[in-house]
Amino acid sequence: MEQQLKSNLVYTVKNKCRVCYTCVRECPVKAIKIINGQAEVIGDRCIACGNCVKVCSQGAKNYLSTIDNVFSLLESGKKVVACIAPSFPAEFNEITDHQHFVGKIRTLGFDKVVEVSFGADLIAAAYAKLHKDVRNEAVISSDCPAIVNYIEKYYPALIGNLAPIVSPMVATARLVKQKYEHPSVVFIGPCVAKKSESDELDEVLTFTELRQMFDRAQLMDDEILPSDFDPPYSGKGAVFPVSKGMLNTMGRCDDISVGESIVAEGKEDFKEVIYEMEHGYLDATHLELLCCEGCIMGPGMSPDGRRYKRRASISNYVRQKLNDLDQSQWKLDMERWSGLNFTREFSVSEQQFVEPEEAKIQEVLANMGKLEEKDHLNCGACGYPSCKEHAVAIIDGLAEDEMCLPYTIEKLHQSISDLNVSNEQLANARIALKQSEKLAGMGQLSAGIAHELNNPLGVITMYSNILMDETADESMKADLELIVEQADRCKKIVGGLLNFARKNQIRKSECDLVDFCRKSLNSVLASTDVEIRYDAEMSNPRVFIDTDQMMQVLTNLEKNAVESMTDGGVLHLQLKDHHDTIEIKVCDTGLGISKENMEKVFTPFFTTKGLGKGTGLGLALVYRIVKMHQGQIFVESNDDSAKGETGTVFRIVLPRT
Numbered sequence: 318m319e320q321q322l323k324s325n326l327v328y329t330v331k332n333k334c335r336v337c338y339t340c341v342r343e344c345p346v347k348a349i350k351i352i353n354g355q356a357e358v359i360g361d362r363c364i365a366c367g368n369c370v371k372v373c374s375q376g377a378k379n380y381l382s383t384i385d386n387v388f389s390l391l392e393s394g395k396k397v398v399a400c401i402a403p404s405f406p407a408e409f410n411e412i413t414d415h416q417h418f419v420g421k422i423r424t425l426g427f428d429k430v431v432e433v434s435f436g437a438d439l440i441a442a443a444y445a446k447l448h449k450d451v452r453n454e455a456v457i458s459s460d461c462p463a464i465v466n467y468i469e470k471y472y473p474a475l476i477g478n479l480a481p482i483v484s485p486m487v488a489t490a491r492l493v494k495q496k497y498e499h500p501s502v503v504f505i506g507p508c509v510a511k512k513s514e515s516d517e518l519d520e521v522l523t524f525t526e527l528r529q530m531f532d533r534a535q536l537m538d539d540e541i542l543p544s545d546f547d548p549p550y551s552g553k554g555a556v557f558p559v560s561k562g563m564l565n566t567m568g569r570c571d572d573i574s575v576g577e578s579i580v581a582e583g584k585e586d587f588k589e590v591i592y593e594m595e596h597g598y599l600d601a602t603h604l605e606l607l608c609c610e611g612c613i614m615g616p617g618m619s620p621d622g623r624r625y626k627r628r629a630s631i632s633n634y635v636r637q638k639l640n641d642l643d644q645s646q647w648k649l650d651m652e653r654w655s656g657l658n659f660t661r662e663f664s665v666s667e668q669q670f671v672e673p674e675e676a677k678i679q680e681v682l683a684n685m686g687k688l689e690e691k692d693h694l695n696c697g698a699c700g701y702p703s704c705k706e707h708a709v710a711i712i713d714g715l716a717e718d719e720m721c722l723p724y725t726i727e728k729l730h731q732s733i734s735d736l737n738v739s740n741e742q743l744a745n746a747r748i749a750l751k752q753s754e755k756l757a758g759m760g761q762l763s764a765g766i767a768h769e770l771n772n773p774l775g776v777i778t779m780y781s782n783i784l785m786d787e788t789a790d791e792s793m794k795a796d797l798e799l800i801v802e803q804a805d806r807c808k809k810i811v812g813g814l815l816n817f818a819r820k821n822q823i824r825k826s827e828c829d830l831v832d833f834c835r836k837s838l839n840s841v842l843a844s845t846d847v848e849i850r851y852d853a854e855m856s857n858p859r860v861f862i863d864t865d866q867m868m869q870v871l872t873n874l875e876k877n878a879v880e881s882m883t884d885g886g887v888l889h890l891q892l893k894d895h896h897d898t899i900e901i902k903v904c905d906t907g908l909g910i911s912k913e914n915m916e917k918v919f920t921p922f923f924t925t926k927g928l929g930k931g932t933g934l935g936l937a938l939v940y941r942i943v944k945m946h947q948g949q950i951f952v953e954s955n956d957d958s959a960k961g962e963t964g965t966v967f968r969i970v971l972p973r974t
Contacts, residue, residue, distance in 0.1 A: 326365050326381050326513050327358050333377035338720060340369035340378055341700025345584040345608070346471060346668075349700075350715040359715075362668045364466035366608045367509035367616025368584055380509045380616070383520045384530055387503055390520060391426035395501050399427040400489045400518075402506030403434035403551070404558035406634040407613040407627030408524040415634065416543035422505075422527075424536055429497055429547045433506070436489030437554030438651060441566035443482050443659050448603060455594060456603055458563060460484040462510035463608035464587060465663065472591055473665040483661045485557060487515050492549075492654050507558070507615030510608075523617025549650035552642060555635045558612035559628050563605050582607040673712045681708040685724040698722035745949070748916075770807070778804045823863040823945045830899060831858040834890055837871035846885025853892040860899055861974050866942045873935040874903040874967050881907025881965065894973070901969040909956030909963040918952060946971050 334356050341349050341356065348362035349369065356377070358369070369378040390397055399422050405415075412418045422430050440460065447456060459465050459480045468475050483491075490502045494517075501519040504511060505527050512521040522530075556562040561580050579601040581590040587606045593599050609615050613627040682704060687693055693704040699720040701707040710716035719725050781804060785797040831853045838849055871890075878888050886906035893900045910918060919940040943950045948971035955963050 325360055326509065327360075327363055327367065327370065328379060328381075329355065329357050330377050330379055331355055333375045335375050335377070337375075338698070338700035339372050339374070341716075341720075342697065343368050343372045343584065344700075345588055346467065347701070347710065347715060351717050351720060354717075354719075361666075362470065364463045364470065364608070365510035365513055366463040366584065368608075370509065370616045371620070380523075381512060382526060383512065383522060384526050384533075387520050387522060387530070388533075390501055390503070396428045396497070397426065397501045397503060397519075398429040398431060398493050398497055398547075400431055400433050400436075400486065400493060400502060400504045401546070402486070402504070402508075402524075402558065402612065403432065403437060403555045404507045404612045404615070404618075404627075404631065405505075405524070406630040407558065407622070408507065408618050410627070410630040414543065416545055417541060419546055420541040420543045421531060421536055423544060424541055425530060425534055427503070428500065429493070430544075431489065431493060431547050431549075432551050432555070433485050433489045433504070434551035434554040434557060435549045435650070436485035436487075436492060437557040437562075437566060438552050438647075439488050439492075439554075439655060439657070440482060440485050440659065441554060441557075441563060442651065442655060444480060444563065444603075447480060447482065451602075454478070455599065455601060456480050457591075457594075458603070458605045459661070459663075460557075460563065461607050462508070462514040464606045465514075466510065467587075467608070468591065469663055469666050470668040472595055473667050475591065475595060476663045476665065478594070479663055481660050481662065483659050484514065485554065486511060487517055487661070488657070488659050490515070490517050491657055491659075495657070496549075507612050507617045508609075509616045511617075523615075525617055525619055528619070549654065550642060550647060552639065552644075552647050553635070555638055556631065559631050560607075560611050561605065562611075564603075577601055578603040578605065580605045583610050584608065670709075670713050673709060677712055678705060678708045681711050681718070685718050685721050686727060687724075694723055696722065745951075774804055774808050778808065823866060823942075825861040825863055825946075827859055827861055828864055829858045830860045830862075830892060831855060833862075833864065833867075834871065834892060834901065837868055837875060838890060840872055841875050841879060841888070844885065847879055847882055848885075848887045850887060850889040851891075852889070855892055855894040855899070857894060857973075860971070862946060862971065863942075867946070870939045870942050870969070871901075871903070873939050877935065878903055878905035878907060878965070881905055881909075883908070886964070897973050899971050899973055901971070903967045903969075904964065906962060906964040909965055910952070910954040911956050915952065915954065919950075943969055943971070948972065 336351070336354050336356060338351075338356070341347065341351070345366060345368065346362055346364055348359045348364070349356050350359055351357075358378070365380075367380060370380055401419075401422070405418065409418050419430050444456075444458070455478055457464070457468065457475065457478050457480065459482055462484065465479060468479060486504050486506070490504070493500065493502055502517075503520045503522060504518050505522045505524065507524055509523065514521075553566045556565050560582055564578060564580065579590060579599065581587045581604070587608060590599070590604060590606060594604065610624060611628070613631065614622070614624055618627075682688075682693075685704075685708075687704055695703045699707045699716065699722065701710055701716070704721070707716055707721060711718060719728075778801060781797050781800045785794055785801065788794050788797065834853070835851060838851060841849065875888060875890070882888070882905055887904075889902070889904040891900075891902040891904065893902075919936050940950060948969060951968045951970075952965065953968075954965040955961060957963070
């Protein structure tokens with residue numbers, strides 16, 4: 318039962334865990350593993366120190382509550398004795414009279430209320446005798462169950478150095494059972510580990526649980542009958558819960574010049590002392606070790622208590638207690654009960670992991686981007702003091718690589734970058750879809766209009782030419798020439814409409830793109846003010862395109878570029894190739910395209926040219942041909958000289974095959 322309780326004593330309330338890794342960082346034995354973003358306590362590794370309960374700001378770490386068990390015990394009709402830890406003045410410092418406190422406990426239904434501090438007196442005497450019998454061997458105090466758990470699990474070679482003496486709690490329980498004819502015993506104190514220390518007690522409560530019992534019982538002050546503790550009464554054992562309390566009770570020297578005793582408390586200090594002892598660095602014969610910073614700061618105390626205020630409360634209580642103590646009766650009680658058996662045994666339950674191979678550790682570190690020693694930040698954000706220890710924990714199944722804050726931030730930045738690329742691709746796809754829908758509708762409309770206009774335009778052209786040949790009137794002839802000219806223009810527009818509306822199939826063939834693009838520039842009619850540049854950076858110029866249609870694309874773009882440079886400029890054609898794509902850029906230093914017109918450049922019939930200078934079908938046709946080649950076309954432009962050089966860049970990306 319005791320072993321089962323040890324495995325389930327401290328646990329995680331999963332819906333409260335925010336995965337801040339504070340519990341991992343503060344656990345002295347790293348008995349917390351992260352699985353799927355949840356911090357879970359590993360019962361077999363846990364030493365029940367309760368430190369994770371103290372540091373968790375969300376209340377996600379908790380310990381087994383025995384309140385209901387104690388209420389059931391009190392209602393059973395059995396005689397029940399409450400054994401109160403000597404740190405009670407530090408917890409209940411709002412109660413100025415300890416008799417009122419004892420009266421509240423009796424009102425809950427306890428038959429007897431005794432102080433564990435008398436058990437501390439007995440245990441201090443047992444330690445003093447042990448040190449006389451074993452003079453040259455180091456002895457580790459065994460009154461803190463978390464320290465005992467730590468040595469049994471992580472330093473089993475030092476079990477022989479643990480004092481084979483029970484804690485004051487167990488000593489008091491043995492005394493109470495003999496003195497009061499084997500009643501049920503409930504210990505009440507500041508410690509979580511006490512809940513699994515011994516089967517000799519029926520139940521163990523923390524002070525915070527006792528407060529909850531007071532609240533549930535709804536005790537009224539006028540119901541409380543003040544009373545004193547039941548005998549035997551304690552002496553200096555009441556100072557046990559503060560630092561060096563055992564030494565003070567034993568009357569043992571802690572002079573640093575003598576160096577026979579070492580006192581260490583807190584999750585880091587006690588570990589350091591045990592480590593140095595195992596490696597033979599210490600000569601001390603008595604090690605008083607506490608997992609907490611004194612029992613007055615235990616996890617079963619109310620949170621946010623002031624350490625030195627609590628210490629002062631203990632001092633005031635002990636001072637008053639010793640003033641009122643009947644020394645002769647105390648000596649008689651000590652003589653009577655010192656003959657009890659206070660011995661105990663320990664068991665090995667080793668939990669140390671085998672150190673993984675260095676190659677495996679380096680592999681895990683490399684997966685987190687820690688390729689060199691300089692990449693090991695050892696920031697501790699993951700809960701482990703070094704990157705290497707974090708990697709070992711990952712191998713042992715205790716941690717995840719996402720616990721590394723720099724690594725996670727880097728992954729987040731990469732995800733944001735990938736998301737931005739995806740958003741850009743999605744936006745381009747949305748524009749392309751919108752453009753395709755627009756072109757499809759315009760194509761159907763254009764085809765219908767073109768077919769309807771083609772025949773009448775043919776008739777107008779034919780009869781205009783006949784009349785022009787037959788007339789001798791020069792003024793009439795000039796009018797007929799204008800009619801023929803405008804009819805021909807209309808016919809070209811209709812031809813453009815048909816060309817735009819026609820859903821041509823592309824017929825790809827292999828060609829040398831460098832030569833192909835150079836030939837496209839030969840048809841450019843540019844003034845002497847326009848400089849033409851051509852750069853080709855291609856490792857492999859062989860591509861598969863529909864040469865007729867792609868020539869139409871290039872000549873359209875080059876013609877538009879020249880027309881935009883009314884005062885001269887530079888037409889720059891650039892070629893580049895990548896692994897499986899080719900890139901064509903047509904750049905000019907012309908007037909540029911305004912921001913409000915950028916979304917309309919590929920729209921049929923949209924043109925910024927003057928009346929009669931353009932049909933607005935050229936770029937729409939360019940767009941369609943590029944898309945039929947499964948390519949993409951992008952446009953960037955600046956028409957504001959205040960923002961830099963004006964001009965436009967059309968960039969076409971095509972698959973190589």
